[in-house]
Amino acid sequence: MRKIKKLGSLLVAAAVALTGVLSIPSENVFADDANTTYSYTYDIWGDFQSSPDAYRATLQISGASVSTEELQIGNFIEPQGQFVRGNKLFVCDTGNNRIVEIAFDGREYKAVRVITEITGLPEGEPAELSKPYDIYVTEEYEMIIADYGNERVLHVDKDGKLIKRMLTPDVTPFNDPQNERKFQPQKLIMDTAGRIYVQSEKINKGLLEFDIVGEFTQYVGASPVTFNMIDYIWRFFMSEEQLAKLDKFVPTEYNNVAIDSEGFMYVTLSTFDDNDFMSAKSVRRLNSTGSDILVRNGNDPPVGDLKWNNAADLNGPSRFYDVVTFENNSYCCIDQTRGRIFAYDFQGNLLYAFGGTGNRLGYFRKPVAIDRMGESLLVLDGLSSVITVFEITDFGKLINDALREYQNADYDKSAEYWNDVLRLNGNYDLAYIGVGRALLRQEKYSEAMEYFKAKRDRRNYSKAFEQYRKQQVEDHIGDLIKALLVLLVGIWLIKKIRKIQKEVRECD
Amino acid sequence: MRLKKIKFSSLVSKEWLNHFGKTLKYAFYVIFHPFDGFWDLTHEKRGSIGAANFLVAAFLLLNMLQLQFTSFLVRNINLSRINMWVEVASVIAPILLWCVANWGFTTLMDGKGRLKEVYMGTAYALTPMIIIGYPNMILSNFLTIEEISFYSFFDTLSMIWFVALLLAAMMMIHDYSLTKTVFSSILTIVGMAVIVFILVVFFSLISDGIAYFVSLYKEIQFRFY
Missing domain, CATH: 2.120.10.30 (TolB, C-terminal domain)
Structure with a gap:
């Protein structure tokens, strides 16, 4: 028992070490010399x-x-x-x-x-x-x-x-x-x-x-x-x-x-x-x-x-x-x-x-x-x-590019830039909403909903959800009707059985 | 080694379970016939503390579940800032404060009800909040922003129902007229505020007292070392 535990911890240690080695970035597209940043944003909670x-x-x-x-x-x-x-x-x-x-x-x-x-x-x-x-x-x-x-x-x-x-x-x-x-x-x-x-x-x-x-x-x-x-x-x-x-x-x-x-x-x-x-x-x-x-x-x-x-x-x-x-x-x-x-x-x-x-x-x-x-x-x-x-900086340019494409109504291209922004800053709320918008236009409703929900964009989430709900209902309308039929028949059957039971009891 | 089989029936007697089920079921009667129902609840012993506890627990559970499962279109909550115990206290504390303050005032105002009965009445009055609250919470996840008014409607309905039931409960339990009930309820709310105030004062006094003795001890300690 103890041996197994030891082996387990060894394995974990090895895995940690390996991921440490593997996670060294292979590409460094947005390399920047200075490592001091003093920019910030406020997130949806005002933090x-x-x-x-x-x-x-x-x-x-x-x-x-x-x-x-x-x-x-x-x-x-x-x-x-x-x-x-x-x-x-x-x-x-x-x-x-x-x-x-x-x-x-x-x-x-x-x-x-x-x-x-x-x-x-x-x-x-x-x-x-x-x-x-x-x-x-x-x-x-x-x-x-x-x-x-x-x-x-x-x-x-x-x-x-x-x-x-x-x-x-x-x-x-x-x-x-x-x-x-x-x-x-x-x-x-x-x-x-x-x-x-x-x-x-x-x-x-x-x-x-x-x-x-x-x-x-x-x-x-x-x-x-x-x-x-x-x-x-x-x-x-x-x-x-x-x-x-x-x-x-x-x-x-x-x-x-x-x-x-x-x-x-x-x-x-x-x-x-x-x-x-x-x-x-x-x-x-x-x-x-x-x-x-x-x-x-x-x-x-x-x-x-x-x-x-x-x-x-x-x-x-x-x-x-x-x-x-x-x-x-x-x-x-x-x-x-x-x-x-x-x-x-x-x-x-x-x-x-x-x-x-x-x-x-x-x-x-x-x-x-x-x-x-x-x-x-x-x-x-x-x-x-x-x-x-x-x-x-490159980061600032990406944001400008994304905004420009958005204003040109090219939402897919805008989302590509927003994805790049997200690679540099995972806390950038606007980027999530930007990507969500593109997903919404590509009719990937449930994914869009995830992006909007993460950043609490109520209006866009609601839009995506409305389409998603419609899609789900349309896809499963047959199943819904079947379920309803089964339910109705079931209720009718139970009633019938009860009635028969009652009659049987009364006969006795 | 063989585990002894613990039978459920050995923990709770069958009579108790029967009584509990009956008194809990009575909640459904009470919410549709409040005057009649609340009179019998205490005078005819058709309610039980067990059922009341169950209703309060169900209400507490509903409030906790709502934090997580209500659609964010309705309640936009930052879950990372939520403290479970604070949320639990914010549900339980008002109920208990209401009971104690109400009992305190009505005792002085010829109220017939005992603390136990006030608690039972309050808990049974929560029933519509519970039976509307759970389905409403699930419903909220199927609504778009324009359809939120459905949720708000049921939410408000349950609230109004609860307040009406609470007033009816107090009226029947204490054998009051309507005006006296409203008056005593307002007094109760004032009383709740007074209790909270006294608690805060008490706690700050205690902590000051402790701080005094701690500093005294430290002073003596510095003397001798």
Whole structure:
């Protein structure tokens, strides 16, 4: 008996050793040098799941690193905005009152021009830029500059000659003598029709819209007033001073604006109460009438982190400060609370999140702007005054491919990419649902149900199940009828026998 | 060595089994004739504690099975986060608390029922939850998302039936009017909250007390070593 036991344990040990040898991967398709990953997703239960990196920081661009022999650029000071057009990167070096144009030649980022003043302004107006906060560049390389310090927005051609300028508009609250606000443009974009939308500091009426000749037309996309019943009741018990301090009843102000490939505006806002982060809609997609049309079909709305602890005294929900959009309607939001980047697909599912606060490559101190050049992401840090370049990894590419094929309605091809994603990350929920969708279309209902059930996709599971149930009933309808017949005959027989028994008994 | 054959009949007497079967069967009568049924349940001794225990056990089992076997379209549960004992306690504790709190209040309010009878009435009132719950759990696995309302309908039906039966049971057992029953039931729920509160206070007090003596012991230990 004991011998058998010994032999058994030996066998087990041998088997373990063998599988250890055999499980060494024979192919290494997605080999990656670095072994540190700091990306993650949230699963269907809202739990943190580590993920392979979709983007990896490769380079930091600073004022010194872009300097050439002809053009010496000192370090940036508190840069606030950037814009990418083609292979050109425009950085608003706010603290130095200048705009630096940087070109990427496929290998290096080098400065090509520094803009400190513009020409063609009327007499008496300052030609120098003062604290430029943001810039938008058209396809013809015309520039629209938010000249924060001079309280104006400038539209100049590619040589820096004025085309038009937008000064303080004659509307409330700028012309309100009691509650005077300065026109301090911070962020802006231009839409395809040539209208310019400006976000001005401490303005909560929405974005200022200027028409093609530079006249103010209207406010756009004011966020609806948040109303809270408990606050309303509290107001009855508050003193005048307390009421004056309370400004809960005003709409929240946006902090950034971006435009996507379809011409819709994305705005972010960060002035919401810590506890309201789930309902605050901190990133919105606005249509031309200013209503929010962002799709929020994910398990959780796009709010950034779902849970957090108190690590390193960083507490509270994510607060988005900029957003960049992709051609497939995905978008990345940048969070200043923990210096993270959150990518969402066109349905609002979290694709991946990465980043953090710190001084290492790939970490930020105060990220203020995010843009993309080709497939790489450029993140501007307002405190350490550098731009971090992120390159997409194979994993990130697979996700993009899968999403693209899905949007092209090629579900089978999309599923192939999702299968590859699953090979790299078995915890990637979207991939399971993607594979399930393809199985559903291939009429492999019971397999599709398994995939959907694993990731609790109720609607798709229900669809697959409905077909499966129909199929099963159709396949077994004959058996069902037979069973029913047997049952009926059985009942009839039993009744008959009972009756006979009763009669026999009565006869006795 | 030959194993002694243990006969089932030697564990439970035939009379007991007969009585158990009869009293359990009586549950079906009670749910359709609540007033009549609950009066006879205690006054005519047509119910038994054994049957009541069986009903509570069946209800407990139903609740446990539902966690695993109800379709996730109806109840989306993360099984890895489920603690069996917490789930068991969340079924058993309210039933026991209800009985104790109800007995406590009705004793002060001229209620005729004893604790045993209150427990029996409560357990028999669970019957519709059990006989609807099991088939409903199986049914949920054959429904699509649009057909979930069938499940919800039966679920709600069993709930309403249970509450109505519970009220009828309390009315008959304590010989109350309807208003007095409703009033005493509300008081009972308040009483349940009070009991839970006192338990929590008691436990924290005990643990503080223990902590005090532990620290005292440690202090003395440091002195002498």
